[in-house]
Amino acid sequence: MxxxxxxxxxxxxxxxxxxxxxxxxxxxxxxxxxxxxxxxxxxxxxxxxxxxxxxxxxxxxxxxxxxxxxxxxxxxxxxxxxxxxxxxxxxxxxxxxxxxxxxxxxxxxxxxxxxxxxxxxxxxxxxxxxxxxxxxxxxxxxxxxxxxxxxxxxxxxxxxxxxxxxxxxxxxxxxxNEKVKLIKPNEDDFFCGMIGRSKVMKKIFERIRKVASSNSTVLIGGPSGTGKELVAQAIHKMSMRQDQNMVSVNCGAIPGELLESELFGHEKGAFTGAISTRMGRFEVANNGTIFLDEIGDMPLLLQVKLLRVLQNREIERVGSTGPIPVDVRIVTATHRDLEKSVTDGNFREDLFYRLNVIPIKIPALKERKEDIPLLISYFLSRFVSADGRNAIDFEDETLAILTNYEWPGNVRELENLIERLVILRGGSSIRPEDLPPKILALSNHSVVNTDDLYQLPDDGLDLKRFLTGVEESLIKQALDKTKGNKNQASKLLHMNRTTLIEKMKKRNITESTI
The missing domain is CATH 3.40.50.2300 (Response regulator)
Known part of the structure; x- marks a missing residue:
């Protein structure tokens, strides 16, 4: 070698x-x-x-x-x-x-x-x-x-x-090496309940202004927790329909057999339990805006009926044979890749193109990290009491970790974290070890409170045997995560591949024992 x-x-x-x-x-x-x-x-x-x-x-x-x-x-x-x-x-x-x-x-x-x-x-x-x-x-x-x-x-x-x-x-x-500092948002950073100073968010704000005045259908995409409903609300507030109803429906939260009645209403006696005629959400939103969240979860049968609404601008209540005209602007949102869903046969291609007239893609928080100090400052102003008794500040290293964290839950996850820290750590300075273990782990941060790992029993323990068990467990976990790939497992454990193989032989670890 x-x-x-x-x-x-x-x-x-x-x-x-x-x-x-x-x-x-x-x-x-x-x-x-x-x-x-x-x-x-x-x-x-x-x-x-x-x-x-x-x-x-x-x-x-x-x-x-x-x-x-x-x-x-x-x-x-x-x-x-x-x-x-x-x-x-x-x-x-x-x-x-x-x-x-x-x-x-x-x-x-x-x-x-x-x-x-x-x-x-x-x-x-x-x-x-x-x-x-x-x-x-x-x-x-x-x-x-x-x-x-x-x-x-x-x-x-x-x-x-x-x-x-x-x-x-x-x-x-x-x-x-550049220190991260909290930034208080100014008037220009606010837009219809949203906050952003990054270029990508400014472009989204500008697109909302342009599309709001039209009646075109809008498809809002982006990961969960990025604020897709806020975008829909902004489009309605800035449109000519702002004085009319905006009705929101989460298509993923309502069972498929009930969603049709929820959207289009039903006639008395249309099914068991239909004791009276009921208007659907489309009728309630007439002359206004209907926001269909998680449209990617809508059953295929309902997708056909929604396509007819888009084409004919009329609905039919469950149990009725007469159409009811509606004048509704349709705004939809999804965290799914609808193009892939179309390819997989889970979403109608014709409906996709009807909905995707004006697409707006909301970026994940990790794609606009310059907005994180701005958002932290804003959430602090919301959760800290007026007298400031539960105010918190952040050590430089803690802010750096929060800025470089991937935020899989996006803005919603950040908001929840700040609220939790204010409640549990109010009146103190937040150190890295005060952050949830998940954030420290995904940020590759080395701060670990060893007291939380294991408590020494009153009668002591066999340290050599204990460490051997820990080592064997971690090797098995690494091999399990990499599906038995020793090269990748050795990388996870920060050791040479040959050292890993020697330890596997010594501990009698084989693929059958993983």
Missing amino acids: NDLNFLNDAFSEFVGDLTEEVGTNNSQKIQEIPPIYLVEDDKLLSQSIVMYLSRKIGLKVEHFEGPTEFLNYLSENKVEKQFCLVTDISFENSGTDGLYLIDVLKERNYNFTSIVMTGFASIETAIAATKKGVFHYLTKPFELDVLAELIVRAMTQKMSIDPALFNTKEKSQANK
């Missing part, structure tokens, strides 16, 4: 010197990041690479599970511009390998630079890769930031890409 490491280092220095010379002579900079193609049959690893490169340095990656799939893609799409190839060397269900793929690409005169990965390092494959002119030979397991740095280096050195186009490690570190 020492020879192999030496070869890797020498190869990197040689390519680096050579490409720096080429880059110096090439005065024309390409102001566009070339596409990155990942060829890897390990699904877990490939997903990790794609997500990391996208979130950390803003690089879009196209993934292919094997050389044949990738070559077909290049042929069908007639890719002519230069690209960066990141490929594994060996593939389980393929007759070709990564090095052969590079040969094929060269024969077809593609303009590319390559980085190869392998879980079975050897001097022979390293030499073969060097002869084929790959930019770097990477041995698994590796840190994702190492791969990201290699890709940036390959593009800047071999493709003459301007380094300023990348969210480089230096920029990320500078942003990380």
Whole structure:
């Protein structure tokens, strides 16, 4: 392995010197990041690479599970511009390998630079890769930031890409070291009950202003907790129908057999329990707006009836044969990918296009992190009492954690957290260890209160046996999470793959015991 490491280092220095010379002579900079193609049959690893490169340095990656799939893609799409190839060397269900793929690409005169990965390092494959002119030979397991740095280096050195186009490690570190401060929202930050100063939210506010004056159908998309109902309310408040009713219906919260009656009403005797005639939500919303939340959960049978309402602007109560005309603006929302639902046969294609006249996509909170200090300040003003006795402040490290957290529950999760902290920790400064364990874990924060892990029994314990049990449990959990992939499991445990295998043998851990 020492020879192999030496070869890797020498190869990197040689390519680096050579490409720096080429880059110096090439005065024309390409102001566009070339596409990155990942060829890897390990699904877990490939997903990790794609997500990391996208979130950390803003690089879009196209993934292919094997050389044949990738070559077909290049042929069908007639890719002519230069690209960066990141490929594994060996593939389980393929007759070709990564090095052969590079040969094929060269024969077809593609303009590319390559980085190869392998879980079975050897001097022979390293030499073969060097002869084929790959930019770097990477041995698994590796840190994702190492791969990201290699890709940036390959593009800047071999493709003459301007380094300023990348969210480089230096920029990320500078942003990380910059202290986060709470920001009190001003008048310009408020919009119909929503708060935002980021560019993406300002664009959404502007789109709402434009569409509000029309009668067009609007489809609001975005993850749960982002405020889709607030957008619907804003559209109604700014429309010509603002003085009329706005009626909201959650299509996912009402059983399918009751939803039809809820939307369209029913006649007396239409079914068991229908003791009187009842207006539906569409009639109640006549001349106003109806907001159909979670439209993606609507049963297919009702989708047909909703399509008729959109086409004919009339409804039929359950148990009635006579149509009732309605003048209603329809605004819908969903957290689902409706295009995928259409493909899967769970949502009607014709209804989708009827609803998707004007789409508004609300970003997840992690996509507008600059608004987090603004939102925290606003929620504090709501939950802290007028006399300020339960006021809280945040340590710098705590604010940094909250800003960099992924927020899977979005704005709703942030609001709930601030309310909880004010109630439980009011009158104190919030430290990192005061945050929920989930936030600390997903933020990769190392603060752990060891007293909460285990309490020493009064009669003591066998420390060696206890630690052995903990180690065995964590190894099994890592292998279970990675579906037995030792490379990925060793990465989760921050140890070498060989060390993991030795510990598995020592603890007699096999696939059957996981």
